[in-house]
Structures are given as C-alpha cells and as structure tokens.
Amino acid sequence: MSGPIPYKSTPEFDEATLPQALRNDHSTKAGVWGLLRVLEGRVSLVFHDPARTVEVTVENPAQIDPQTLHHVVTHGPMRMRVEFYHEPPLPQS
Known part of the structure; x- marks a missing residue:
C-alpha cells in the first residue's frame, strides 16, 4: 500500500545538530504538511492551539498540519x- 510521497525532506538531525529554529515556535506554510520521523530515540512535538504534546518515536511518526504552531523538545540521544x-501524509482517524 503506497501513500503520499514527500516532495522535500530536511537533513537528518541529532540532539546536537537540531537547529534552534525547530526548537522554537514555528509552523509550515499554507498547503504544506510535515511528518516528523524519529529514526532513533524520542522527541516531543508540542502544539500550541489547541495545546497538546505528542511523543514521537520510531514507531510513532507525527503529522504536522499546515500553519500549525509547534516546536520540538529532545530527550537525550x-x-x-x-x-x-x-x-x-498519514491516514485520518
């Protein structure tokens, strides 16, 4: 079963190379969805409106809807x- 194909991807980041811009509040543009994929370890994806936190792991990627204010929090390696x-990018539940 195939799904949507990404048109672009960031480089791979680790806890030392994750840019400050991703650690601070930011959003995608109109019409752009993001999919945060953790390749090792875990991070928290913090959304602001409505306020919620998603724990992102290798098994649990997180969708970021267009223009949704959020930031990333690391938890070690x-x-x-x-x-x-x-x-x-993900099926709607």
Whole structure:
C-alpha cells in the first residue's frame, strides 16, 4: 500500500545538530504538511492551539498540519528528520 510521497525532506538531525529554529515556535506554510520521523530515540512535538504534546518515536511518526504552531523538545540521544507533503501524509482517524 503506497501513500503520499514527500516532495522535500530536511537533513537528518541529532540532539546536537537540531537547529534552534525547530526548537522554537514555528509552523509550515499554507498547503504544506510535515511528518516528523524519529529514526532513533524520542522527541516531543508540542502544539500550541489547541495545546497538546505528542511523543514521537520510531514507531510513532507525527503529522504536522499546515500553519500549525509547534516546536520540538529532545530527550537525550535521538536522530530525526521532517518530510514535507502537499497532502496529509498519514491516514485520518
């Protein structure tokens, strides 16, 4: 079963190389979905409105909807990247 294909991806980051811009509040543009994929370890994806925190692991990637304010919090050693899509990357539940 195939799903949407990302049109772009960030480089792979670890806890030392994760840019401050991703640690601070930011959002994607209109019409752009993100998918945070953890390759090792775990991170928290903190959304602001409505306020919620998603624990992101290798088994549990997290979708970021367009124009949704959020930031990433690390919890020790990790590796991650963000993929970008023109449509929702995960099935809607």
